Amino acid sequence: MASLTLLQGTVPTEGPLRLDGGTTRPTVELDELLSPHEGKVVQVVAYHFPQGVLDPSRVGAGTCLWPVGKCPFHATTPNTLFSVRAQGTLSRQGDGGWVVGSTPLRLESLRGHHAGLVFFPVPDANADPAAVTPSDMGDLLGHIEGLQGLLSQVRARRNGQG
Numbered sequence: 001m002a003s004l005t006l007l008q009g010t011v012p013t014e015g016p017l018r019l020d021g022g023t024t025r026p027t028v029e030l031d032e033l034l035s036p037h038e039g040k041v042v043q044v045v046a047y048h049f050p051q052g053v054l055d056p057s058r059v060g061a062g063t064c065l066w067p068v069g070k071c072p073f074h075a076t077t078p079n080t081l082f083s084v085r086a087q088g089t090l091s092r093q094g095d096g097g098w099v100v101g102s103t104p105l106r107l108e109s110l111r112g113h114h115a116g117l118v119f120f121p122v123p124d125a126n127a128d129p130a131a132v133t134p135s136d137m138g139d140l141l142g143h144i145e146g147l148q149g150l151l152s153q154v155r156a157r158r159n160g161q162g
Contacts, residue, residue, distance in 0.1 A: 005033065005119040008049055010065065013112040030107055030117070034090060034098055037121050042090045044100050045118040046107055047083040066112040073109045082109040087122065 007028055009021040018029045048063035055062040059078045064071050073082055088101020098105045110117075 005117070007119075008116040009114070011110040011113055011115050013066065017107055017111070019110075019115065019117060033119060037090050038092065040090060041088060041122040042100060043085075043087045043118075043120040043122060044090075044105060045083070045085045045116075046105060046110060047116050048081040048110070048113045049116040051114045060113065063113045063115070065114070071112060073113070082106075082113070082115075 007019045007021065007025070009019045009025060009027075011017065011019055016029050017031065018027050020027045048060055050060075050062035052062065056079065058064070059066075059068065059071065059074045061079070061081060063081060064074050066072075066074070069075070074080070084103065084105055086100035086103035086105065088103070091099050093099050093104065098107060
């Protein structure tokens with residue numbers, strides 16, 4: 001069974017839905033990541049994630065890579081960040097999208113953005129426990145630090161300090 005998967009990078013506007021980790025991480029096609037787990041219980045978190053500093057003067061606080069006014073997600077809500085969190089059985093919708101439990105993941109909202117994805121197959125209580133590798137823990141700690149930095153920036157801006 002696969003262990004915790006943590007991805008961050010850019011999602012191109014066209015082609016297969018994939019997350020490009022740049023020079024530090026490989027490109028991952030999301031259908032290839034999710035397909036082996038169809039019908040199984042998983043946890044998924046997908047989100048827009050700004051590179052560097054959160055910039056409220058930019059569309060999507062700096063997450064959006066679309067030309068101004070062209071982003072399907074930010075067309076009506078330019079100051080929001082996409083996020084979805086779900087746990088349940090992973091399945092495909094009729095249109096080829098993914099659903100976890102009753103929650104549509106709407107992964108198309110990641111296109112043309114700096115984004116992140118956390119994917120965890122929930123171990124079957126009757127199966128052998130899946131081991132989380134030291135590499136997984138290192139990745140998790142790095143992402144936690146990044147998210148803590150982002151949360152600090154959001155709190156500072158909310159309090160008028162940034």
